[in-house]
Structures are given as structure tokens and as C-alpha cells.
Amino acid sequence: TQLLEQSPQFLSIQEGENLTVYCNSSSVFSSLQWYRQEPGEGPVLLVTVVTGGEVKKLKRLTFQFGDARKDSSLHITAAQPGDTGLYLCADLSTDSWGKLQFGAGTQVVVTP
Amino acid sequence: SQTIHQWPATLVQPVGSPLSLECTVEGTSNPNLYWYRQAAGRGLQLLFYSVGIGQISSEVPQNLSASRPQDRQFILSSKKLLLSDSGFYLCAWKPGLQTYEQYFGPGTRLTVT
Numbered sequence: 001t002q003l004l005e006q007s008p009q010f011l012s013i014q015e016g017e018n019l020t021v022y023c024n025s026s027s028v029f030s031s032l033q034w035y036r037q038e039p040g041e042g043p044v045l046l047v048t049v050v051t052g053g054e055v056k057k058l059k060r061l062t063f064q065f066g067d068a069r070k071d072s073s074l075h076i077t078a079a080q081p082g083d084t085g086l087y088l089c090a091d092l093s094t095d096s097w098g099k100l101q102f103g104a105g106t107q108v109v110v111t112p
Numbered sequence: 113s114q115t116i117h118q119w120p121a122t123l124v125q126p127v128g129s130p131l132s133l134e135c136t137v138e139g140t141s142n143p144n145l146y147w148y149r150q151a152a153g154r155g156l157q158l159l160f161y162s163v164g165i166g167q168i169s170s171e172v173p174q175n176l177s178a179s180r181p182q183d184r185q186f187i188l189s190s191k192k193l194l195l196s197d198s199g200f201y202l203c204a205w206k207p208g209l210q211t212y213e214q215y216f217g218p219g220t221r222l223t224v225t
Contacts, residue, residue, distance in 0.1 A: 004155075006155075031212065033212070040218075040219070040221075041216075041218060041219065042202050042204070042216025042217055042218060042219055043156070043202075043216055044216070045212075045213050045214070048212045048213070086153065088155055088156070090155075090156075092212060097144065097161055097163060097169070098144055098206050098211075098212075098214065099146075099158055099161060099171075100146075100156070100158060100214060101158065102155035102156045102157070103155050104154050104155040105153070105154060105155050107153060
């Protein structure tokens with residue numbers, strides 16, 4: 001059974017600071033997705049990465065996928081209060097069912 | 113455009129009572145449908161998924177069950193709730209075989225007392 005570990009569990013920073021959160025797997029990811037979830041809502045997809053070594057940028061967010069496809073990081077530059085939320089990584093199965101296995105998440109709080 | 117609905121939004125039920133949560137999707141046909149449960153501040157656990165009417169696969173053995181009586185309707189049920197069934201229940205759909213993204217509903221907050 002694949003084990004996804006996210007670190008840190010909780011991160012509190014001031015507006016304008018940078019932050020990085022990590023996701024590590026006990027086995028190779030099929031495809032890796034990052035989600036952000038706000039309280040009382042469902043998660044929203046940020047990015048999907050498939051290829052080892054891949055780097056994707058989404059405005060102030062930079063996603064890196066490890067060469068061995070067993071780890072990933074999410075870096076936020078100049079964080080804003082709107083970045084507050086639970087950041088979840090998930091392994092997406094590539095079969096027709098498209099099942100997701102989630103990590104426990106990193107709770108990020110950005111204070112003004 | 114496609115939308116996903118869940119109800120009720122919140123529910124407080126005593127131990128041993130039955131449960132029925134409903135999820136419906138509009139604006140698409142033959143979606144893959146999923147039920148997840150989330151403990152407070154934690155990741156999501158896949159409970160059930162369905163690729164068509166009457167087709168249900170279970171990921172975790174427990175006292176919950178799921179049904180898909182119509183193409184765009186997914187129901188989560190229990191005959192007798194346990195305290196451990198408390199959590200945030202999310203329904204999600206995926207439009208097809210070659211797409212990556214699942215779209216999540218607004219969720220149901222269930223508290224078993």
C-alpha cells in the first residue's frame with residue numbers, strides 16, 4: 001500500500017514571505033496532483049505533474065516533481081492571505097477509474 | 113456548464129440511526145463518481161467509486177454503502193451510524209476516461225453524537 005507523507009503538517013507565515021511544502025511517497029507516483037482546500041469546501045485542483053523532473057509554474061506557485069517520481073514540492077513566493085488553506089497532494093491512478101489517494105495535507109496560514 | 117450538488121450541507125445524527133447523503137451532477141452524462149471522507153484538518157479517504165449505473169466499487173470495508181440509481185445520482189448510506197462515521201463527506205465527479213481532474217462538491221458535515 002502506497003504511503004504519502006506531507007510536511008510540515010502546519011505552517012504559519014507573514015504576508016510576503018516564501019514557503020515550501022513537501023510530499024513524499026513510499027512508491028513511484030502514477031501521476032501527482034496538488035490541491036488546495038479552503039474550510040468547508042471541496043478541494044480545487046492546482047496542477048497535475050506526470051514526468052520526473054517536471055517543473056510547473058502557476059503565477060506565484062512553483063511545483064517540482066522529483067526525478068525518481070517519488071517526491072514533490074510546492075513553493076509559494078511572496079505569500080498572500082488568499083493562499084491560506086490546506087494543501088493536499090494526491091496520487092492519481094492512470095487506469096480508467098481515476099482514483100485519487102491523498103496525503104494528510106499541510107495547513108498553511110498567511111497572516112497580513 | 114457542469115455543477116455538482118450535495119445535501120444536506122450539515123447533519124447531526126445519533127449513534128445507531130440511519131444515514132442517506134445524496135450527490136447529483138448536472139450538465140454531463142456518464143461521469144465517474146466518487147465518495148470521499150475527510151477527518152478534521154486531514155486528507156481525503158476514498159470510500160466508493162462508480163463508473164456507471166449500478167456499478168459500485170468499495171475501497172474501505174465499513175458500515176457504509178453506496179448506490180447509483182441514476183446516471184448522475186450517487187447516494188451514500190448507512191443502516192446504523194457509528195461515532196467514527198463523523199466527518200466531512202465529499203462527492204466528486206470526473207468527466208471521462210482521458211481526463212485528469214476530479215471536481216468536488218461542497219460537502220456534507222456529519223456529526224454523530
